[in-house]
Amino acid sequence: xxxxxxxxxxxxxxxxxxxxxxxxxxxxxxxxxxxxxxxxxxxxxxxxxxxxxxxxxxxxxxxxxxxxxxxxxxxxxxxxxxxxxxxxxxxxxxxxxxxxxxxxxxxxxxxxxxxxxxxxxxxxxxxxxxxxxxxxxxxxxxxxxxxxxxxxxxxxxxxxxxxxxxxxxxxxxxxxxxxxxxxxxxxxxxxxxxxxxxxxxxxxxxxxxxxxxxxxxxxxxxxxxxxxxxxxxxxxxxxxxxxxxxxxxxxxxxxxxxxxxxxxxxxxxxxxxxxxxxxxxxxxxxxxxxxxxxxxxxxxxxxxxxxxxxxxxxxxxxxxxxxxxxxxxxxxxxxxxxxxxxxxxxxxxxxxxxxxxxxxxxxxxxxxxxxxxxxxxxxxxxxxxx
Numbered sequence: 137x138x139x140x141x142x143x144x145x146x147x148x149x150x151x152x153x154x155x156x157x158x159x160x161x162x163x164x165x166x167x168x169x170x171x172x173x174x175x176x177x178x179x180x181x182x183x184x185x186x187x188x189x190x191x192x193x194x195x196x197x198x199x200x201x202x203x204x205x206x207x208x209x210x211x212x213x214x215x216x217x218x219x220x221x222x223x224x225x226x227x228x229x230x231x232x233x234x235x236x237x238x239x240x241x242x243x244x245x246x247x248x249x250x251x252x253x254x255x256x257x258x259x260x261x262x263x264x265x266x267x268x269x270x271x272x273x274x275x276x277x278x279x280x281x282x283x284x285x286x287x288x289x290x291x292x293x294x295x296x297x298x299x300x301x302x303x304x305x306x307x308x309x310x311x312x313x314x315x316x317x318x319x320x321x322x323x324x325x326x327x328x329x330x331x332x333x334x335x336x337x338x339x340x341x342x343x344x345x346x347x348x349x350x351x352x353x354x355x356x357x358x359x360x361x362x363x364x365x366x367x368x369x370x371x372x373x374x375x376x377x378x379x380x381x382x383x384x385x386x387x388x389x390x391x392x393x394x395x396x397x398x399x400x401x402x403x404x405x406x407x408x409x410x411x412x413x414x415x416x417x418x419x420x421x422x423x424x425x426x427x428x429x430x431x432x433x434x435x436x437x438x439x440x441x442x443x444x445x446x447x448x449x450x451x452x453x454x455x456x457x458x459x460x461x462x463x464x465x466x467x468x469x470x471x472x473x474x475x476x477x478x479x480x481x482x483x484x485x486x487x488x489x490x491x492x493x494x495x496x497x498x499x500x501x502x503x504x505x506x507x508x509x510x511x512x513x514x515x516x517x518x519x520x521x522x
Contacts, residue, residue: 146161151185153189165179165180167196171202176199202305210226211257212257227250286315289315296310324453326451337440351427356451363387382394398472434446
């Protein structure tokens with residue numbers, strides 16, 4: 137006589153293999169057994185009995201490897217009293233292991249995501265269920281921006297993957313949560329007139345903004361990311377070879393590869409002017425600009441000059457737009473920017489600029505094979521008859 141285990145409407149029938157059950161409704165096999173006083177129940181995701189038997193054995197072996205005691209005690213994260221720093225939990229262990237290999241900005245982004253996740257998962261890692269993760273997702277996707285939600289989701293998946301590798305849980309309950317489609321960010325590119333106005337506003341402001349103006353010019357003339365530009369030293373520039381090297385400094389570039397870029401005329405003129413303006417000749421190891429960002433100066437200058445709210449990255453866009461107007465192909469631009477895709481991202485982001493520039497240039501093509509005679513010109517035959 138078959139014994140049954142009933143939960144809600146699901147009926148599981150016992151088979152002749154110990155701990156192996158079959159759903160009366162779907163035919164799918166389940167493994168059910170106890171370990172350390174707790175019940176383990178898991179779908180084996182097959183209707184084939186022999187395959188189910190093998191998966192059951194794998195399941196028992198994986199469960200045997202679990203650190204049950206620790207899994208019942210470890211929480212997602214605990215914070216200091218000021219809620220500013222991670223004090224413990226799975227997240228602290230994960231960051232201690234993988235944080236040193238991250239860039240500081242990436243590490244800060246993960247910590248921010250963990251802070252947002254922690255209030256939703258106060259129980260132990262072992263007790264977190266798929267339904268609990270789904271409840272979190274349902275709430276957060278309404279509260280947070282798409283990019284923020286995706287970062288939190290990705291962080292949660294990474295933490296659960298780490299818990300699996302540490303033998304704390306069997307499965308990742310966040311894998312089924314789907315990414316949100318992020319709206320395409322609007323690219324705001326300064327015009328040449330706006331760029332000139334921005335520089336004049338910074339140069340005419342308080343002297344403490346002058347170094348911000350230097351950073352703005354360096355970003356605009358190199359196309360570098362902020363961290364790459366602020367890490368540049370005079371030794372990275374070779375006036376003889378007419379090139380400069382982008383190293384990214386201590387943290388490296390985004391793809392961890394140095395790149396050599398031509399010394400563009402506008403950049404060369406700026407660097408010569410900047411070098412002459414320094415009180416003492418700069419050393420090879422000196423930074424070209426002496427500040428790490430110009431955020432406050434940019435905010436103030438844009439507000440005072442009634443310009444759009446430009447950011448550091450707007451100047452990278454400015455570099456790209458000028459390169460496209462100069463007729464530079466996307467592959468070359470991508471190489472200067474440090475992209476490894478051969479120009480696909482440049483084409484996707486700035487393709488419309490090339491089309492607009494092409495349309496503007498096309499308007500100059502006004503000649504044709506047969507042109508009309510201007511009204512103020514008298515033809516020779518007509519002049520002879522008169």
